[in-house]
Amino acid sequence: MGHREDLLEGAKRCLLEKGFVRTTARDIVKESKTNLASIGYHYGSKDVLLAQAYVALVEGASETFDGTERAQSGTAPGSLDRFHEVFSNVIATMGGPKSMWRLSMEIVAMGDQMPELRDHLRTAQIEGARGFVPMVLGGEESDVTDEDLETIGRFYMTLMTGIIAQWVFDPEHAPTADQMTKALRRIMEAAKDAG
Structure with a gap:
C-alpha cells in the first residue's frame, strides 16, 4: 500500500476510535505511519480525508445489505419481505x-462546525439515497430516476437516519426490522382502506 491508502486506512481506524x-x-x-505532508498532498485536508474514510466505512458496511446477497435472497423486489430483509441487514450493522x-450523529450535531466535511458527505448521502432504491425495489442503481431519488431514496434515507439516531441514543428500544415491517404493513393497509 502507498501513503494514500495507508492514510485512508489509518483515518478509518481513527474515526471508529475517536470520531470526527x-x-x-x-x-x-501516527496510525497510518505516514507524515503530515501526505495528508495535504493526497487529500488536500484532514476533513476531506476523514470524509472519504467515512464513505469507505459506509460502503464496506453496505456490502452486507447490498449487491450479491440481494440477488440471491429470493425476496421479491418491492415486497415487504424485501423491505424487512434490507432493514434487518441495516440494523445488524448498528x-x-x-x-x-x-x-x-456526530455530523448531524457538529455539521455546522465542519463545513468542508459536511459538504463532502452531502454528496455521499445523495448517492446513498440512490443506492437504497434498487436495494428495496430491485433494478439497477443506474436506472434510478431523479424523481425516484428525491422521493423513494430520500424516504429510505430518512428511515435509516431515524434508526441510526435511535440506536445511538437508546439501542435497547430501537426498532427492529420486524417492528418496522409491521408498521409499514399497517400504514399500507390504512392507506388502502382510506381509498
Whole structure:
C-alpha cells in the first residue's frame, strides 16, 4: 500500500476510535505511519480525508445489505419481505460501541462546525439515497430516476437516519426490522382502506 491508502486506512481506524471532532491530523499520521505532508498532498485536508474514510466505512458496511446477497435472497423486489430483509441487514450493522453509524450523529450535531466535511458527505448521502432504491425495489442503481431519488431514496434515507439516531441514543428500544415491517404493513393497509 502507498501513503494514500495507508492514510485512508489509518483515518478509518481513527474515526471508529475517536470520531470526527477528536481525530487530529497527528492521530492519522501516527496510525497510518505516514507524515503530515501526505495528508495535504493526497487529500488536500484532514476533513476531506476523514470524509472519504467515512464513505469507505459506509460502503464496506453496505456490502452486507447490498449487491450479491440481494440477488440471491429470493425476496421479491418491492415486497415487504424485501423491505424487512434490507432493514434487518441495516440494523445488524448498528450494534457495538465502535459502530460507524454514531459518526453520522456526530455530523448531524457538529455539521455546522465542519463545513468542508459536511459538504463532502452531502454528496455521499445523495448517492446513498440512490443506492437504497434498487436495494428495496430491485433494478439497477443506474436506472434510478431523479424523481425516484428525491422521493423513494430520500424516504429510505430518512428511515435509516431515524434508526441510526435511535440506536445511538437508546439501542435497547430501537426498532427492529420486524417492528418496522409491521408498521409499514399497517400504514399500507390504512392507506388502502382510506381509498
